[in-house]
Amino acid sequence: MAESTASTSQRFNFSTSAMRLNRFLAAAGVASRRKCDELIAAGRVTINGQVCTDFSVQPGARDHVKVDHKLLHLELPATIALHKPAGFVSTRSDPHAHDTVFDLLPSKFRTLFNVGRLDAQSEGLLILTNDGDLAQRLTHPRYKIDKEYEVTLKTAWNPALTPKLLRGIFLDGQRAQIAQLRSITPTRLRIILRQGLNRQIRRMFHALGYDVKRLVRIRVGTLRLADLPRGHWRPLTKTELNGLTRDQLRHQKMPRGRESR
Numbered sequence: 001m002a003e004s005t006a007s008t009s010q011r012f013n014f015s016t017s018a019m020r021l022n023r024f025l026a027a028a029g030v031a032s033r034r035k036c037d038e039l040i041a042a043g044r045v046t047i048n049g050q051v052c053t054d055f056s057v058q059p060g061a062r063d064h065v066k067v068d069h070k071l072l073h074l075e076l077p078a079t080i081a082l083h084k085p086a087g088f089v090s091t092r093s094d095p096h097a098h099d100t101v102f103d104l105l106p107s108k109f110r111t112l113f114n115v116g117r118l119d120a121q122s123e124g125l126l127i128l129t130n131d132g133d134l135a136q137r138l139t140h141p142r143y144k145i146d147k148e149y150e151v152t153l154k155t156a157w158n159p160a161l162t163p164k165l166l167r168g169i170f171l172d173g174q175r176a177q178i179a180q181l182r183s184i185t186p187t188r189l190r191i192i193l194r195q196g197l198n199r200q201i202r203r204m205f206h207a208l209g210y211d212v213k214r215l216v217r218i219r220v221g222t223l224r225l226a227d228l229p230r231g232h233w234r235p236l237t238k239t240e241l242n243g244l245t246r247d248q249l250r251h252q253k254m255p256r257g258r259e260s261r
Helices: 021-027 033-041 132-139 159-167 200-207 238-253
Strands: 045-047 065-067 079-084 113-115 123-129 147-153 169-171 174-176 180-183 188-193 212-220 233-235
Touching (some): 021 033, 021 045, 021 132, 033 132, 123 132, 132 238, 159 169, 174 200
Antiparallel strands (some): 079 233, 113 123, 147 188, 180 188
């Protein structure tokens, strides 16, 4: 298990103010608020033994809140950055894989969920959190949050093909697009995505006859991987969390067709 590069005395912020039921569930690490709304509507949430479908209810400190008969404990909000190595899957468990990103983390982070995924052979910045709202803001397509990657190809890239990636190609009936592409060397590229289709970068290059040798995510929104060692994690600072929120709001308010290029 990798040790955190941050001081063990660093604390996470926590608010004890009353919160509506869906926010309470999200803060307990159940899921995003939207998914929590579905659980409430389906009658899968009980408070003190009674099914509760009232979205306006604000559970108190002494209330026993359960989802599918499992008692919830309101956790301290935690959001961390992990430098995922190749060979680890971005799930809590996988019958086909021996190593998951949670093997790199202390047991206290077992209830966190990853914000977007990196496939097993990809590396780089992975955000894990129990803040359902933050996860929703960073992954929902309407917010168009930048995700920047460094891509190493097995053969030299032909710049004449760049417009095809920018215009988009169809993968399983969906238009997959790369927002920006910049060459660093003939085989190394910097790419920005604002989508999150499964194995999107690898599949797009493969469709044009190229194989990806190495794929590293170096940025999500305003958060950069920087010098975080491979296999290590650290908690996000309040400034970094605020930066991610401001980035999401900027894209939310931007008129259609005026996104930065």
